[in-house]
Amino acid sequence: MxxxxxxxxxxxxxxxxxxxxxxxxxxxxxxxxxxxxxxxxxxxxxxxxxxxxxxxxxxxxxxxxxxxxxxxxxxxxxxxxxxxxxxxxxxxxxxxxxxxxxxxSWALEPGERWTEVPDNDAALQALPKGARVLLTIGRKEVRPFLARADISGVARMIEPMGYPPAAGWQVLLARPPFGLDAELQLLGDHGVTHLVTKNSGGEETRAKLTAARIKGVEVVMIRRPxxxxxxxxxxxxxxxxxxxxxxxx
CATH class of the missing domain: 3.40.50.720 (NAD(P)-binding Rossmann-like Domain)
Structure with a gap:
């Protein structure tokens, strides 16, 4: 070279x-x-x-x-x-x-519903009882979410956590990019009410925000440090x- x-x-x-x-x-x-x-x-x-x-x-x-x-x-x-x-x-x-x-960073688009929070702890507190969550914050920081017995959902990550998910939770191993049709189906199949994600930006994972808008899913958006x-x-x-x-x- x-x-x-x-x-x-x-x-x-x-x-x-x-x-x-x-x-x-x-x-x-x-x-x-x-x-x-x-x-x-x-x-x-x-x-x-x-x-x-x-x-x-x-x-x-x-x-x-x-x-x-x-x-x-x-x-x-x-x-x-x-x-x-x-x-x-x-x-x-x-x-x-x-x-x-x-x-x-991603910017709020017309019709989207975001609650912006400074960190993972605030994101966890922003979720109401009974929330069905699509959690897309990686595998290293999901444990507190899975430990809350009053919420459930899907935790998507690239690498496995190394321990079994809690009752009511499913782990989905997948690597971006993610298309809009697949994101819409994921939200619908699992009855998702809340999307928790980091404001990572980029187009490879932007479709989940569009899908959330279409489905009326509330977004808990973690700001960048x-x-x-x-x-x-x-x-x-x-x-x-x-x-x-x-x-x-």
Whole structure:
């Protein structure tokens, strides 16, 4: 792989990070995509990859220096707040350009009914007794919802939880993208009254919000956590242009 333009570390785990790695390879960079290791079978990524954490900002800074990287791209999930803070600190220490690649948040569309909340605890409190829930917040944070005996529903995730679901709950293992027809059928088949989701943005999972509007399902929308200020772009193509400008490529 050509690397005339230098090495770029991508903190990945998103579709945008995967697309960016391919663009950087084609443009003559040598990308290394770092994955947290949460998903056991991630989609193929061009360029070099690594799995696992760094050991905080100190470890990340050391990895950047030892790997002779020219730039750091934070293309993690919009809710991966901790690693974004570590990236900001590590880039500052190493005096490297940091660019965040992050899809825009979803915006409330006409006819949709949202209750916006700051975190998972508030989302749990927002659900009334008897709610039939479609829960799409990933597998790591579902346990408190499943523990509430007065609600039930479907918890959709990519990887299994590692423990059996509570009575009244069904676990659905599925990987996006999800189409509108399938989302409408899912809501109807399970009598869903409430959708609990994170404001991850993107088109791969936007159909559930459209389906909720059509079905009259209430949405409990968890806001994104605050992140440190960083130059942010919404698509891989724009990031490539900016990276060329920053590095004088």
């Amino acid at each position: 050509a690397s005339a333009k230098g090495r770029v570390l991508i903190l990945g785990g998103t579709a945008e990070a995967r697309d960016l790695a391919g663009l950087l390879c084609d443009a003559g960079y040598a990308p290394v995509t770092s994955l947290a290791g949460i998903t056991s079978a991630p989609a193929a990524i061009r360029g070099e990859t690594r799995q696992g954490g760094f050991g905080g900002p100190d470890g990340l800074a050391r990895y950047l220096e030892e790997g002779d990287f020219q730039a750091l791209v934070d293309a993690t999930h919009p809710f991966a707040g901790v690693i974004s803070h570590h990236a900001t600190e590590a880039a500052r220490r190493c005096r490297l350009p940091l660019i965040r690649l992050e899809r825009p 605050p992140k440190p200020a960083a130059y942010t772009v919404a698509d891989p193509g724009s990031l490539l242009i900016l990276l060329d400008e920053r590095l004088g490529a």
